[in-house]
Amino acid sequence: MSDERDTAGSGTDPDADPAPRPDGGSAHAHDHGLPPASSVRRWFLTTNHKDIGILYVVTSLFFLVFGGVLALLIRMQMWEPGGAVMSGLAYNQTVSTHGLIMVFWFLSPFAFGFANYVVPLQIGADDLAFPRLNALSYWLYLASGVLLGVSFFQGATFAGGWTMYAPLNIPLYTPQVGASTAVLALLLFVVSVTVSSVNFLTTMHRMRAKGLTLRRLPLFTWSILLTVWMMLFAFAALLAALMILSADRLLGTMYFATESPGGSMLWTHLFWFFGHPEVYIVFFPALGAMAEIFQTFTGRRLVGRKWFIAAMVLVALQSFIVWMHHMFLTSINLPIKTLFMATTIGISLPFDLMVFALIYTMLKGRIRFKTPFLFAFGGLVVFILGGITGVFLGAVVLDYEMRGTYWVVAHFHYVMVGGVTALVGGLYYWFPKITGRMYDEFLGKVQFGLYFLGFNLLYFPMFVAWETPRRVFDYPPELLPWHRAATVGGFLLGISFLVMFYNLYTSLWNGEEVEGNPWEFGHTAEWAVPSPPPLENFPGRASYERGFLDFVDRMTADGGEPEEEADGYRSPLSDGTGARPDGGSSTPDGGVVTGTGGLPAEREEGGMAVSHAEEPSHASIWPFVTGVGAFLTLVGLSGVQGGSLPGGIAGGFYLGTALAGGLVTLGALFAMGYESFHAPEMAVAERWPFAGVENTKLGVWIFLASDVVLFGAFIGSYVFVRFAYGWTEWHIVPHNSLPGLINTYLLLTSSFTVILAMVAAEHGSRKGLLASLTATLLLGIGFLVNKGIEWAELLHEGIWVDSSISASTFFLTTGLHGAHVLAGLVITVYLIWRAWGGAYLGEEGPIEYFGLYWHFVDIVWLFLFPLFYIL
Amino acid sequence: MFREIFVVFVVLGTVVGVVVLGYMLLNAYRYRDGADREDVRKADGDRPTLGELPEGSGGGRKLFLSFGLSTVVVVSLIVWTYGTLLYVEGGAAAQAEDPLDVEVVGFQFGWKFTYPNGEQVNGVLRVPADRPVRLTVKSEDVFHNFGIPSLRVKTDAIPGQTTETWFMAEEPGTHTAQCFELCGVGHSAMNAEVIVMEPAEYREWYGSLNETDGNASSVAAPAGGVSTP
DSSP states (O other): OHHHHHHTTTTSOTTSOSSOOTTOOOOSOOSTTOOOTTSHHHHHHOOOHHHHHHHHHHHHHHHHHHHHHHHHHHHHHTTSTTOSSOOHHHHHHHHHHHHHIIIIIIIHHHHHHHHHHHHHHHHTOSSOSOHHHHHHHHHHHHHHHHHHHHHTTSSOOOOSTTTTOTTTTSTTTOOOHHHHHHHHHHHHHHHHHHHHHHHHHHHHHHOBOBTOOGGGSOHHHHHHHHHHHHHHHHHHHHHHHHHHHHIIIIIOOOTTSTTOTTHHHHHHHHHHHHHHHHHHHHHHHHHHHHHHHHHHHHTOOOTTHHHHHHHHHHHHHHGGGOGGGGOTTSSOOHHHHHHHHHHHHHHHHHHHHHHHHHHHHTTTOOBOOOHHHHHHHHHHHHHHHHHHHHHHHHSHHHHHHHTTBHHHHHHHHHHHHHHHHHHHHHHHHHHHHHHSBOOOHHHHHHHHHHHHHHHHHHHHHHHHTTTSBTTOOOOOGGGHHHHHHHHHHHHHHHHHHHHHHHHHHHHHHHSOBOOSOOSTTOOSGGGGSOSSOOTTOSSSEEEOTTSBOEEEOOOOTTSOSOOOOOTTOOOTTOOOSOOOTTOOOOOTTOOOOOSSOOOOOOOSSTTOOOGGGGOOOOOOSHHHHHHHHHHHHHHHHHTOBTTBOOSHHHHHHHHHHHHHHHHHHHHHHHHHHHSOOOOOOOSSOBOTTOTTSOHHHHHHHHHHHHHHHHHHHHHHHHHHHHHHHOTTTOOOSOSOSHHHHHHHHHHHHHHHHHHHHHHHHHTTOHHHHHHHHHHHHHHHHHHHHHHHHHHHHHHHTTOOTTTOHHHHHHHHHHHHHHHHHHHHHHHHHHHHHHHHTTTTTTOOHHHHHHHHHHHHHHHHHHHHHIIIIIO | OHHHHHHHHHHHHHHHHHHHHHHHHHHHHHTBTTOOOHHHHHHGGGOOOTTBOOOOOOOHHHHHHHHHHHHHHHHHHHHHHHHHHHIIIIIHHHHOOSOEEEEEEEETTEEEEEOTTSOEEESEEEEETTSOEEEEEEESSSOEEEEEGGGTEEEEEOTTOOEEEEEOOOSOEEEEEEEOSOOSTTGGGOOEEEEEEOHHHHHHHHHHHTTSOSSOOOSSOOSOOOOOO
């Protein structure tokens, strides 16, 4: 499997010219400073979205196998009532990691492999907005997956279900170190996702080809856009939950302890507020792939396209107001249950519209039942079945019986694996584009047959045997045939994947080579470039200004030369002959491709100083190193329990690893900040609604939006726990609000000095800049020292994180804020160091972005101070 | 009650599924490439072409009709299930005269039942037939869920919280209570026996409860669970 990575690009050599050049001169440097695709080094250095897409797809398929093996172990255990294969603890670990791996480490990364590869091509961008952050997302994802693997060897991995309910999730009930490691692994994964969200959102909002308004975005890109918006807000809630859980496990805080009566319910709210949007986050890319595949293989544009988009937007919004349907049997009251019943059944409405739109698209079509379409069609069939059964669960009275049973398991596998089915279709669909070779169609159909049979044999019997409780391997003998059928189905499904791996691997070497567009009726921009596309994607600036895809000569990097099209300049698209390699007809407005997408001749005259020849390197090792550092840091931290490390060699190992990891991570981040990496903004693009906000600034704003949700969840958790405890019985931790008040003034002043710094930079005053940055640093240090004194006094009185639930919430929430302050100060030190060397004068951008972050940190304190010191 | 609602949903769901999937499969066959149809030939003039600006193919009317129909179905469903919810939650319970109140406490890995006279029994719940039983459910350690599938009883057992449910068994018999929320290594065996007795026999047993030790025979009590500190 790992071989695929090395040889994925072997069909073409990106360093060679794809077409001989009439002027005999060398083409612009194709390699962006990267080694060739056949070298291993390339894959550690790359920041190109196509490479990273391949990395994601291949890595996620590995996790599919991992999660799949765990699933087969579950089915083997269910072969006999009472369990045939493993102990209770082993079984619980198996079901838990099966869920975690499939939901987190397989499904979304698989989808985002395609998103990485295809979205920039579809929108006409060269790459994502922040290529190194893209690479960082991948390496953090891989690190988190390896960390999860490590957890199996530390006593036992997490065994409390992928839902990780409290208080089963605290060391009192799951004491093994591996459980903490699994939680940390998931936490790292969420960091990776957040970085990715910021990147994709900035890209899709600010790097679209001219003429490609949001309304006109291809449907796969639309689905990714909404997925990423949901991810930004939902994962921030999960991050809060995991941070609190990690604190309970590692530091001994008491959010979920017995002393905290609201703990269990707090977890269910936090987790499901994330968990429900998560299932749409997982499904939407599949929906987008279905839409593309249906259009291509029926030869029809989507029926009701704008309503389809509106429906997707509605689902994305509604997904945040249905979460309590996972909690119908808890202590929530009747009016709330009713509300969530209505919103839950209501969310099926936009889905109905989308399903109908897809079905109606087939009418008047010329349907070719190639493998991608078989999988997309099959995916829709099972999704419909799954969706219908979901409505059952939305009816509270039925949920009263079906809660915690195999009805739920069957329902969500039908819809989620329905999504997988469509994404497998996407894999076959885009495989020729990514590799330049066609897969074997017969084997593809063989896989589909085995897959569809295996899928239904595996999951349908679960509806019949629905009264079996979840995560229980004992059942009455009359259900035996159903559970055994499911086991057989599971193995069939697994075998079908073996067929797929064989097919795709051999096709890499022996598959028929394809041109840019191997699919009749393929019409989105990725099909207008060669297979695989060159590193720079397009032979010019992609544009839809003329009402169809066109490639215009690029403007210079500094926007100096205005664009001109020479007479006789021909876009490879506007061939005019109307002839098509596959013999189909074409529309008269020139929307045609000749197939090879060869580069146009470079202009002879010196007019266009295209900057490609000096294109700076897009290679960077630092994302990889940061990933390694993060991995080591978390391995080291996993050994912490109750705020301290074990003694002896084990403790030394954990401490050493954590320290080494911390240093490596910090060093890599510094290096990444310092290295020269040029990813210029597009000179001409659709940018609504962020036209006036430059890429990095937009990225910072988006990141801060996520941080708002994070703090919102922490503050909400405090309020919830305090209410459950009894608002007035609660002992406020700090006796004296004076330190808090002083800190408030310190921070407010420091915000002012940051503004001064920005103004100084604007006016080119190095001294002013250094003075105000230093003042900010000193004020921030003052804040931390003041807080340190306050905490030392509390500790002296015996009040620490594990003293009481009140102390836990105080220390963790203000501690999180303090960590934000510390991070800000680290950045300030970096800024001072660079400013000393003369940076930022006249280019106050970075100071301004830091200022945004710093003001945010201050505003959060303005909420925390009254909440924790006064109320 | 559950049975009726379930059957309605199954019938409705099957009808919808058969209609939608049937329509899908029919049209997939009808419009396969190579089928010679007039409407397909007409549509050939307007197929997607490479590089076109993405757009839809209209056809909103059929979509609206289907969507309208599904909206009617879905909204009716919400209204009807709301009615059933009100009945289950409010009406029926209020009509219950003289319910038997039993407190249920879940623990790793079994169930304890405390009767109105204060006696606690581990692992077996005895109730009289034809009398409403109101269960107040708690947990003394982790999140469990108490369910008796054959009597259509289920509710979460949450540490720090109390939930309530009620049922009425019409016939004497034996049932099994299980745990429906993953709670640790003994989750798969966390069962209790539920014995529905003739009212007279129940009264006799209940009367004798005071005289014997609180712990009943461990007929269905699971083999020792993890001891919680």
